[in-house]
Amino acid sequence: xxxNIAVIPGDGIGNExxxxxxxxxxxxxxxxxxxxxxxxxxxxxxxxxxxxxxxxPDDWRDQLGGxxxxxxxxxxxxxxxxxxxxxWGSLLQFRRAFDQYVNLRPCKLMxxxxxxLAGRAPGDxxxxxxxxxxxxxxxxxxxxxxxxxxxEVVIQDTVMTRTGIDRVLKFAFDLAMTxxxxxxxxxxxxxxxxxxMPYWDERVVEMAKGYxxxxxxxxxxxxxxxxxxxxxxxxxxxxxxxxxxxxxxDLGPACTGTIGVAPSANINPEGHFPSLFEPVHGSAPDIFxxxxxxxxxxxxxxxxxxxxxxxxxxxxxxxEAIERVLAAGPxxxxxxxxxxxxxxxxxxxxxxxxxxxxx
Amino acid sequence: xxxNIAVIPGDGIGNExxxxxxxxxxxxxxxxxxxxxxxxxxxxxxxxxxxxxxxxPDDWRDQLGGxxxxxxxxxxxxxxxxxxxxxWGSLLQFRRAFDQYVNLRPCKLMxxxxxxLAGRAPGDxxxxxxxxxxxxxxxxxxxxxxxxxxxEVVIQDTVMTRTGIDRVLKFAFDLAMTxxxxxxxxxxxxxxxxxxMPYWDERVVEMAKGYxxxxxxxxxxxxxxxxxxxxxxxxxxxxxxxxxxxxxxDLGPACTGTIGVAPSANINPEGHFPSLFEPVHGSAPDIFxxxxxxxxxxxxxxxxxxxxxxxxxxxxxxxEAIERVLAAGPxxxxxxxxxxxxxxxxxxxxxxxxxxxxx
Ligand SMILES: CC(C)[C@H](C(=O)O)[C@@H](O)C(=O)O
Ligand SMILES: CC(C)[C@H](C(=O)O)[C@@H](O)C(=O)O
Numbered sequence: 001x002x003x004n005i006a007v008i009p010g011d012g013i014g015n016e017x018x019x020x021x022x023x024x025x026x027x028x029x030x031x032x033x034x035x036x037x038x039x040x041x042x043x044x045x046x047x048x049x050x051x052x053x054x055x056x057p058d059d060w061r062d063q064l065g066g067x068x069x070x071x072x073x074x075x076x077x078x079x080x081x082x083x084x085x086x087x088w089g090s091l092l093q094f095r096r097a098f099d100q101y102v103n104l105r106p107c108k109l110m111x112x113x114x115x116x117l118a119g120r121a122p123g124d125x126x127x128x129x130x131x132x133x134x135x136x137x138x139x140x141x142x143x144x145x146x147x148x149x150x151x152e153v154v155i156q157d158t159v160m161t162r163t164g165i166d167r168v169l170k171f172a173f174d175l176a177m178t179x180x181x182x183x184x185x186x187x188x189x190x191x192x193x194x195x196x197m198p199y200w201d202e203r204v205v206e207m208a209k210g211y212x213x214x215x216x217x218x219x220x221x222x223x224x225x226x227x228x229x230x231x232x233x234x235x236x237x238x239x240x241x242x243x244x245x246x247x248x249x250d251l252g253p254a255c256t257g258t259i260g261v262a263p264s265a266n267i268n269p270e271g272h273f274p275s276l277f278e279p280v281h282g283s284a285p286d287i288f289x290x291x292x293x294x295x296x297x298x299x300x301x302x303x304x305x306x307x308x309x310x311x312x313x314x315x316x317x318x319x320e321a322i323e324r325v326l327a328a329g330p331x332x333x334x335x336x337x338x339x340x341x342x343x344x345x346x347x348x349x350x351x352x353x354x355x356x357x358x359x
Numbered sequence: 360x361x362x363n364i365a366v367i368p369g370d371g372i373g374n375e376x377x378x379x380x381x382x383x384x385x386x387x388x389x390x391x392x393x394x395x396x397x398x399x400x401x402x403x404x405x406x407x408x409x410x411x412x413x414x415x416p417d418d419w420r421d422q423l424g425g426x427x428x429x430x431x432x433x434x435x436x437x438x439x440x441x442x443x444x445x446x447w448g449s450l451l452q453f454r455r456a457f458d459q460y461v462n463l464r465p466c467k468l469m470x471x472x473x474x475x476l477a478g479r480a481p482g483d484x485x486x487x488x489x490x491x492x493x494x495x496x497x498x499x500x501x502x503x504x505x506x507x508x509x510x511e512v513v514i515q516d517t518v519m520t521r522t523g524i525d526r527v528l529k530f531a532f533d534l535a536m537t538x539x540x541x542x543x544x545x546x547x548x549x550x551x552x553x554x555x556m557p558y559w560d561e562r563v564v565e566m567a568k569g570y571x572x573x574x575x576x577x578x579x580x581x582x583x584x585x586x587x588x589x590x591x592x593x594x595x596x597x598x599x600x601x602x603x604x605x606x607x608x609d610l611g612p613a614c615t616g617t618i619g620v621a622p623s624a625n626i627n628p629e630g631h632f633p634s635l636f637e638p639v640h641g642s643a644p645d646i647f648x649x650x651x652x653x654x655x656x657x658x659x660x661x662x663x664x665x666x667x668x669x670x671x672x673x674x675x676x677x678x679e680a681i682e683r684v685l686a687a688g689p690x691x692x693x694x695x696x697x698x699x700x701x702x703x704x705x706x707x708x709x710x711x712x713x714x715x716x717x718x
Contacts, residue, residue, distance in 0.1 A: 083550035191442035226613030254585030
């Protein structure tokens with residue numbers, strides 16, 4: 001079985017880490033005898049925007065819709081194109097048009113990586129954030145009135161649907177069933193956000209009835225962020241709305257010291273559309289061009305992609321290779337500066353690719 | 360000059376820590392010769408709700424409106440009254456009806472308190488969160504449609520006004536001007552929340568023009584929460600919308616290990632209405648009744664109240680007394696269990712009151 005993979009480097013360090021992601025995939029393909037073919041696209045970047053006045057060609061759905069997966073770098077160069085233009089013109093379009101309603105992000109303390117939290121060691125932190133990825137607070141409904149006057153007002157609607165909430169909850173509960181602890185935490189704010197969040201809570205209660213083995217709890221988002229710092233060991237699967245999931249899936253990797261390393265999967269679980277795999281980090285204009293960006297988030301995202309495509313062994317082997325290289329430490333592996341080493345993007349990428357081949 | 364202070368213990372441990380807050384105020388009044396009088400109110404509690412079917416009497420504005428300040432404990436007992444009923448029926452009403460549009464929350468690493476962050480010591484973390492407190496994501500506009508069907512949808516509007524944003528920004532910039540570092544950080548999410556947050560950013564740019572001495576930066580809320588953990592020393596004054604400020608002002612104290620200790624001020628800067636002072640922690644039903652709740656958040660809030668009422672020396676003396684007792688450590692002071700000690704609420708309250716008197 002062959003897989004056609006769309007490769008979209010995007011902006012900034014997306015262009016530097018993407019070749020390492022592809023190199024790691026080729027190493028895994030070689031070892032596990034997979035048939036992967038890659039098609040690179042230059043759109044969904046601010047370069048493209050500058051040439052064409054828009055982020056993507058009109059037929060982007062046709063170009064990408066038939067692919068088996070989208071392997072994505074990073075998008076956004078706020079000095080050149082305002083973020084809400086570049087993001088709503090690309091990444092956020094993909095998520096919605098391809099109904100990638102689950103954004104799955106592991107938060108795992110990896111060997112060799114120092115957590116900013118005192119006294120935490122690998123094994124202590126290992127959970128998933130399951131983020132709703134198509135509706136909620138990321139809404140295109142609203143507007144501005146009385147522009148330029150003292151009465152100026154902006155309104156943006158948070159929109160949540162039963163369908164939209166239930167399907168991401170189901171994914172999260174199913175994921176929790178596969179985990180030894182069988183624990184699910186819901187992120188809410190029903191004490192302050194008085195219409196949408198109480199409804200979210202209701203749907204969690206309803207869904208939980210079908211999963212009597214799951215231990216369910218909930219926290220308001222304010223104290224939940226506090227608990228990520230104070231008690232990261234409490235969490236197993238955390239399910240959250242689009243905005244709350246966005247926050248928690250940056251904060252979680254920050255607590256594990258892996259913000260430059262963390263991967264994510266934007267999944268259409270039914271497989272009607274291609275799913276999209278991207279590192280959690282952004283385009284990092286501040287370090288772009290120096291060749292020191294950490295490629296591990298991109299490579300780990302590739303591992304999630306192979307698992308999604310059915311090659312669970314290959315995906316696991318890639319993560320193990322990452323862990324081996326990280327555990328070797330900056331003395332013995334060409335780790336990038338953010339990991340305390342002196343390696344370049346391609347040196348670290350090559351080391352991981354070698355580790356994948358070596359098995 | 361005498362001050363009439365409304366005392367509202369509210370729910371749960373609010374009832375346990377409030378007497379210690381009043382005791383500390385009396386100690387400060389004695390030492391600094393202040394004339395404080397206290398009127399206690401039993402409404403704004405779930406007990407009151409159970410007796411009267413509502414959180415407050417109809418004439419609550421008349422009863423409280425003439426007070427010089429409101430000293431508040433905590434509200435909410437979700438097992439008895441749903442949070443959105445109890446909060447929208449009391450605390451959130453006060454904030455809005457009394458136009459307490461600034462919620463001011465110090466995040467400070469105190470002596471004797473262990474930060475959950477590795478390698479941070481007192482002096483490393485010392486910033487303020489300035490939260491918009493009357494509009495934004497905490498909105499009463501929206502509703503539910505197609506109830507009970509698969510098409511069910513809930514909508515809640517985020518509403519931001521030029522007036523509402525500008526006045527809280529002005530407070531934050533003015534506060535930054537009083538600080539040695541003169542640094543202001545704006546919390547945004549204009550890459551994803553595409554209507555309201557770009558407007559927020561615009562107003563920040565506009566306000567900054569009037570403060571050329573202030574060093575202004577901004578972060579999206581996701582990476583900002585990560586930076587609270589990774590680089591808490593970066594921050595001086597952080598200004599945020601209602602929801603983002605809510606999150607940051609729990610996360611900040613969590614990073615300083617002071618979630619049970621942190622105070623807050625809900626301020627109407629013009630003094631048209633009474634301002635309200637309350638600990639950041641909630642009613643904590645899980646420890647209520649044991650007499651071990653930490654009263655320091657309540658006492659520190661009292662200090663903010665005295666400063667607001669013009670008694671800056673008295674407020675500072677109260678904070679110094681808190682710092683002295685905390686620095687003594689659990690061996691030498693009756694610190695509560697959350698601080699590693701064996702003290703009770705009233706033992707710790709008494710120790711702080713004595714320290715205030717001793718000066
Ligand atoms: C209790 C709740 C409604 C409240 C809020 O969200 O404002 C609290 O978290 C706070 O920060 O004062
Ligand atoms: C770039 C931004 C729009 C995006 C989001 O908020 O979803 C990013 O933060 C993410 O988490 O993938």
